[in-house]
Amino acid sequence: MTDIDLQRETINSLCAAQAAGRLTARDLTEHCLKRIEAIDPLVNAILEVNPQALEIADQLDQERSQGTVRGPLHGLPILVKDNIDTADRMQTTAGSLALAGNHAREDAFVIRKLRTAGALLLGKTNLSEWANFRSTRSSSGWSSRGGQTRNPYALDRSPGGSSSGSAVAVATGMCVAAIGTETDGSIVSPAAMNSIVGIKPGHGLVSRTGIVPIAHSQDTAGPMARCVQDAAIVLSAIAGPDPQDPGTGEGGRDLSWVSTYIPDNGHLRGARIGLARNYCGFHEAVEQIVDESLKVLRGAGATVIDGLELTPAVHLRGPEMVVMQTEFKVGLNRYLSDRARGAAVHTLADIIAFNDAHRDRVMPYFRQETLVQSEHTAGLEEETYLLALEQCHRLSREQGIDRLIKTHQLDAVLAPSTCVPWVIDWINGDHRLGGSAGPAAVAGYPNITIPAGYVYELPVGLSFFSSHDSEPKLIRMAGAFEQAAQVRIPPTLATHVGF
Numbered sequence: 001m002t003d004i005d006l007q008r009e010t011i012n013s014l015c016a017a018q019a020a021g022r023l024t025a026r027d028l029t030e031h032c033l034k035r036i037e038a039i040d041p042l043v044n045a046i047l048e049v050n051p052q053a054l055e056i057a058d059q060l061d062q063e064r065s066q067g068t069v070r071g072p073l074h075g076l077p078i079l080v081k082d083n084i085d086t087a088d089r090m091q092t093t094a095g096s097l098a099l100a101g102n103h104a105r106e107d108a109f110v111i112r113k114l115r116t117a118g119a120l121l122l123g124k125t126n127l128s129e130w131a132n133f134r135s136t137r138s139s140s141g142w143s144s145r146g147g148q149t150r151n152p153y154a155l156d157r158s159p160g161g162s163s164s165g166s167a168v169a170v171a172t173g174m175c176v177a178a179i180g181t182e183t184d185g186s187i188v189s190p191a192a193m194n195s196i197v198g199i200k201p202g203h204g205l206v207s208r209t210g211i212v213p214i215a216h217s218q219d220t221a222g223p224m225a226r227c228v229q230d231a232a233i234v235l236s237a238i239a240g241p242d243p244q245d246p247g248t249g250e251g252g253r254d255l256s257w258v259s260t261y262i263p264d265n266g267h268l269r270g271a272r273i274g275l276a277r278n279y280c281g282f283h284e285a286v287e288q289i290v291d292e293s294l295k296v297l298r299g300a301g302a303t304v305i306d307g308l309e310l311t312p313a314v315h316l317r318g319p320e321m322v323v324m325q326t327e328f329k330v331g332l333n334r335y336l337s338d339r340a341r342g343a344a345v346h347t348l349a350d351i352i353a354f355n356d357a358h359r360d361r362v363m364p365y366f367r368q369e370t371l372v373q374s375e376h377t378a379g380l381e382e383e384t385y386l387l388a389l390e391q392c393h394r395l396s397r398e399q400g401i402d403r404l405i406k407t408h409q410l411d412a413v414l415a416p417s418t419c420v421p422w423v424i425d426w427i428n429g430d431h432r433l434g435g436s437a438g439p440a441a442v443a444g445y446p447n448i449t450i451p452a453g454y455v456y457e458l459p460v461g462l463s464f465f466s467s468h469d470s471e472p473k474l475i476r477m478a479g480a481f482e483q484a485a486q487v488r489i490p491p492t493l494a495t496h497v498g499f
Contacts, residue, residue, distance in 0.1 A: 004031045006173035007490045011230045014176065015072050018064065025057040025064075025075030025120060028176075032077045032122055035174045042493055043150045043172060045165035047082050049123040051089050056120050063118075070118030072233050072259075077122035079169050079178040082146075083131055084108045084221065085210035085339060086121060094212040095129040095143025097362055098354040102343040108210025109245065110179065110221050110238040117237040122175055125165030131186055132162040133214050133328060133374075135366040137429035140164060140190070144362040148424060151193060152491035153458055157421040158430065160190035163224065167194040170224050171491050177225040177234045183214040183324065185418065185437030187222045188449040192417035192461025195451040195488055197231045197478070198224045200437075202468055203444030205253055206235075207242035210339060213331035215324040216247070217389065218441055226488070228450065228479035232258045235471070253469050263479030269301030271411045271477055273464075274404055276310040279415040282434030286416050289453035289460050293414075293485065300484045302477075305408050310415070311400040313438045319395075320442050322388035325374040348375050365426040396443035397467075405467050412470070412477055413439075417449040417461035440465040448478040451488040456497045 004027070009017075017023035033049065040046045050056070060075040080086065083094040085104035093099035107115065114121065126146035132138055140161030141149035149164040151157040152172050159168050163180025167190035170178050180187040182200045191198025199222045206221050213219055223234035236255040241248045280290055294304050329348050336346050345351045352371050355362045377385070404413055415436035422431040440447035445468055452462035464478050482488075 004028065006176065007226070010227060011072050011076060011176060011233050014076060018075060025060045026054060028075065029053050029057040029077050029120060029122065032175055035172070039172050039174060039493070042155060043152050043168050044147055045125055045149050045168040045172070045174065046079070047124045047126050047146045047165065048090055050121050053077070053120065053122055060118060060120060070116065071237065073114070073237055074118030076119055076176040078114060078119045078234070079122050079125050079166060079175040080111065081127050081163050081166050081178070081180050082124040083127060083181060083212035084111060084179060086111050086124070088121070090124050092212070093145050094131065095127045095145050096351070097144045097358060098345045098351045099340070099343045100145065102340050104210065105339060105341050106210065109207035109242045111210065113238045113240065119237070125169055125178060127164055128161035130371070131181060131183060131212070131214055133324070134368050134370055136369065137366040139365065139424060139426050140430050142365070142426065150424070151421050152493050153195070153421070154494050154497050156423055156496045157458065158193065158424050160193035160418065160421065162186040163190050166224050167191050167196060167198070170194070170196045170226060173490070177223055177230055179221055179238070180224050181211055181219065181221045182441065183218045184320070184441035185435060187224065188437050188447050188461070188463055189418040189435060191224050192449045193421045193459055195459035195461070195491070196224055196226055197228050197451070197482070198222065198449045199231045199235050199475070200440065200447040201235065201239065201471060202446040204247045204249070205239050205471065207245040207248050209242050209244045213328065213335055215327040216331055217323060217327060218444060228475060228482050229261060229263055232261055232475045253471055255472070257472065261475070263483045265300045265480040265484040267476040267480035268297060268484065271302040272305065272409055273297060273302050273412050273414050273477070274305040274308045274408050274410045276413055276415040276436065277307045278309045278312060279434065279436040282419060283455070285455040286420065286460055289455070290416055290462070293452050293462050293481070296485045297481060300480060305410070308404055308408065308413070310404060310413065310439055311395045315395055316392065316438050316442050319388035319391040320438070322385060323392055325370070326377040326380065326382070326385040328374045329377050330380055366429060392442045396439050400439050401443055401445055401465065402467055410466070411473055412464045412466045415463055417463040420455045420458050420460060436463050444468070446471045446474055448474050450478050450482050452485065453487055454489065457494070458497060
């Protein structure tokens with residue numbers, strides 16, 4: 001199989017090609033490495049390539065030749081965000097020069113799951129430094145280790161964050177799929193802004209062990225792919241209980257059905273979907289895409305309830321920040337103590353001091369006020385934190401998503417994932433007009449974003465989210481919308497919007 005085009009291929013088609021002897025893991029890995037070499041200088045999505053990639057590909061090909069196929073991911077190159085531990089020759093730095101030289105003692109649980117599934121870890125992707133938890137004036141996709149990742153639909157535009165490199169690598173066909181992480185919007189926002197599928201799993205489906213943390217009550221890893229079926233396959237590979245992460249015992253979600261799942265717009269027939277209209281209205285062209293999407297949903301047999309009001313983002317922002325800053329300090333100090341090896345820093349206070357001492361390289365455009373504010377928090381037993389956590393859950397769950405689901409007997413809530421990609425601005429920071437990631441993120445509920453259209457050739461995504469344990473239902477509905485809408489267009493690497 002000499003003519004490889006990952007914009008056309010799926011995990012299942014690549015599996016079939018390998019089974020038929022038309023493709024090997026080495027062929028595919030060499031293709032991805034050449035693609036990275038050719039394209040990454042334009043988009044800056046890759047921090048480092050796994051120096052053992054071709055060696056691993058040969059090992060996986062040998063396994064296949066001997067009759068061992070570990071699953072649908074066998075021999076397929078996957079990129080992972082650089083805040084996920086890999087116990088190999090690659091570093092784990094969260095994009096920060098303060099963690100340069102950090103080689104993890106052991107794989108993150110999700111990485112162990114990927115290796116067991118036969119996936120080939122191709123490399124580490126760039127991200128918004130510290131998963132965009134350093135400054136209120138940060139630029140999504142910028143890190144002191146990696147510089148600025150760029151949107152392949154217009155290179156002067158933001159890729160979104162914080163899983164910026166993962167989204168861009170998938171969008172440009174530098175890998176079969178990628179792993180991102182999210183605390184609030186860090187999977188769904190860059191996925192939407194790069195016209196790919198991103199699944200932010202519900203709390204407890206995917207282990208957090210070995211991932212540089214922000215907030216344990218919201219953090220999760222999740223798949224990013226070019227279609228819903230591929231994202232679902234990757235999710236099924238990384239999901240599952242982890243003895244080191246008690247949170248993974250919260251749900252008993254069965255993803256065994258994914259092995260036979262085929263997207264079909266018939267899965268929308270009879271579905272009840274509510275549009276959170278108060279999460280729209282920030283751009284008239286996005287509004288038009290939303291309205292066109294509602295026509296697609298209704299045409300596929302769904303009942304759409306328009307005009308619903310979900311807990312406004314502004315009501316969540318204050319308590320959520322208290323929760324994140326408090327949990328960040330506790331979680332990061334524990335991570336640095338338990339898992340970091342070779343790093344020059346051992347606490348959040350060390351990181352702040354490192355950044356101050358190297359401000360010319362670490363803070364040329366924006367500072368670290370979020371880190372400083374986190375250092376001043378008093379811990380998980382402090383009353384302010386406990387009240388904020390209770391408020392977050394009440395506003396996002398009982399008075400938020402759960403209220404809409406129960407009151408209107410919905411299968412899912414719908415809203416634009418985020419706004420149109422803005423021009424990169426290192427001086428003023430991101431210019432985000434709107435987005436709907438907050439309620440599901442704060443609630444710990446699943447959220448799936450799907451390409452929905454384009455504004456001046458720039459991607460717009462639509463999010464489906466619902467209550468706890470709703471991943472199977474959301475995947476089927478999102479896949480049905482994808483099949484009915486058929487809107488995704490690969491990026492052209494334009495230097496700017498063509499008008």
